[in-house]
Amino acid sequence: MTVPVTIRPISTKADRKRFVDLAWDIYRDDPYWVPPLKSEVHALLDPGQNPWFGHARLQLFLAERGGEVVGRISAHVDELMLDSMPDTGLWGLFEAKDDATAAALIAAAEDWLRGEGMKHAIGPVSLSIWDEPGLLIDGFEEPPMAMMGHHRPAYEGWVEQAGYAKAKDLFTFALDIRIDMIPVIDRLIKAGEKNDKIVVRDVDKSKFDQEAAIILEILNDAWSDNWGFVPLTDAEVAYAGKKLKPIIVDDLCKILEYEGRPVAFMLTIPDINEMIADLDGRLFPFGWAKLLWRLRKPSTRRVRVPLMGVRKEFQSTRLASTFAFLLIEYTRRVCVDKYGINHGEFGWVLEDNQGMMSIANLPGSGINHTYRIYQKTL
Template sequence: MSNALRITPVEGRADLDAFVDLPWSIYADDPYWVPPLKAEVKALLNPRQNPWFGHGELQLFLARRGEEVVGRISAHIDHLWIERYPGQGHWGLFEAKDVEAAAALIAAAEDWLRAKGIGQAVGPFSLSIWDEPGLLIDGFEEKPMVMMGHHRPAYEGWVEAAGYTKVKDLHTFALDIRIDMIPVIDKLIQLGEKNPRIRIRDVDKSKFDEEAAIILDILNDAWSDNWGYIPLTDAEIAYAGKKLKPIIVEDLVKIAEVDGEAVAFMLTIPDINELIADLDGKLLPFGWAKLHWRLRRPITSRVRVPLMGVRKSHQKGRMATQLAFMMIEFTRRVCVDKYGINWGEFGWVLEDNQGMMSIAQLPGAGTNHTYRVYEKTL
């Protein structure tokens, strides 16, 4: 059989399995890659499971030489994104073994988008900005935390060679949470603790749906002006809640109230990658039992803050900063004193989100990963 490169759409179960399995050969010698659960990847791509398909359409592609799969990519359109960013489509889930496969895959994704009337390609997104956005361009020698991607260093050059330029950089910050706040921040926190108008509380998992609704309402308000923001649908909120509930630790998720109104939140989650790293992506025959047992007490050596927000009505002035640092400090105390957790990650944070970038510059913190989102006019 010819070894010429072939790009074909994914059709049927065997192709889908090949698409999902490819990273195991791409990252076979990479000690920093964490194998995802294959069932989770397939659920992401399944229209019967993932409510993203209620407003999105997707095509997957494989690159082959002979019988060997040498690359993959997705091309997709999010109609909620198009309402805010007309004419833009996406690609993602990109992996390739060489530059020839990379170029051909990107071209195939672009052709599919053009045929759908799309004039600008933006990516990578796998599948949406709420999943794993951006291409890792810095921070390859550290295992990614939960819900963050890991890529080969060569991909940056391959994507740029295809004519893509930067849209935004997204940063994550690692911090040694054993380090106390600097005096000026600590004083701000102490003043907040003495303020009878302010209450920082834990979430109550017995009222999970109610608490989730509060957090997502704040999120929708706080993030609505950010680049890339797309509101989650009711179905997506329910889906996300179902996935997050098993890993929610009540005293690691904070809601800030001012005069009895919930105005800010901070979601801190255990680094579930630690709990799945040795499962090699498989829940059968015994992986599901191991994971179920570990999730009974999902405390890990690292935690991540993927989401944080303050209502627009409270974003101006000192109180927004005060509430943010109070939630961070209260969570830090719980992590160190109760759970013995020493390391955390904050992000991702948009490079031009000055408020969050300043908050992320905590004592003992430093940028540990940078992810880049690219664009190209088709």
């Protein structure tokens, strides 16, 4: 007789450990999975550390069969997201060993969301739209870069069997950054370089808090019309800055000023996954020393552009393209000439964000990962 799966809500520290540790069981034979730092995952789930809980509520669920943990899922409601998506809850952090477990987990998350008054569900989003949104549906045979998710190919079918349909696709673009810009873009860059009103500068890490506030203020303005947008609170800005500071390299992160005012930025980070891949998620007893040493002078094969933004007032003008390509070109030169980095990744990019899609389609670039966010009426 088949042992049935049991789904239960969890709250204890011991259960949260089981929740986090399941990923190591699920992906132990996947050569492309990069174990995250367990301390980071636990911090994500801790209301005492993650300021996201200041405007959101969460329930975690474990699936068990015969005493073995065989799946997990989170269900959550973000009050700030309700402003743009009324009556819509989320689920995420989804992992399952089989289709029956997947169905039971998704059903449990949906029941919890209904109990919270939600009429629609989207997922997976883990936990915020700013963390790891979407399910990987294409690009499995390449390790994910920093702050990107990796999933089992079977999950796509299991989610769709639960009645979910595509809401949005998110893309990342891989590019060979040794390739020069095409003439039309090169002319745009040269025109921008001659414009005395435009200054592109490096982030000053000695003033990191102020610089982070500038970047994230531009980001909140630039992305405010995007699907699923949730503004970052002051507490989240400070929290994000604290997490990002160790992997920020001054001359890989650029702020563009127009007429003396910051109006655009591009954040480029070394692929931290290359630095942590061999730590198996553990900083102790020796992992912390290895990571601190590697962070002293980050040297990775790849870099990623997770965030870029131009203030809304410029987005419908020719200057927007000038700003974007200046930021890209100046960073490209530093990567190739100073650090010997030849490969980059840009994204994620929403499929219907035509401005960013056109910018991401640089010479030598192509989509290397597709992530899908699903939706369902409850």
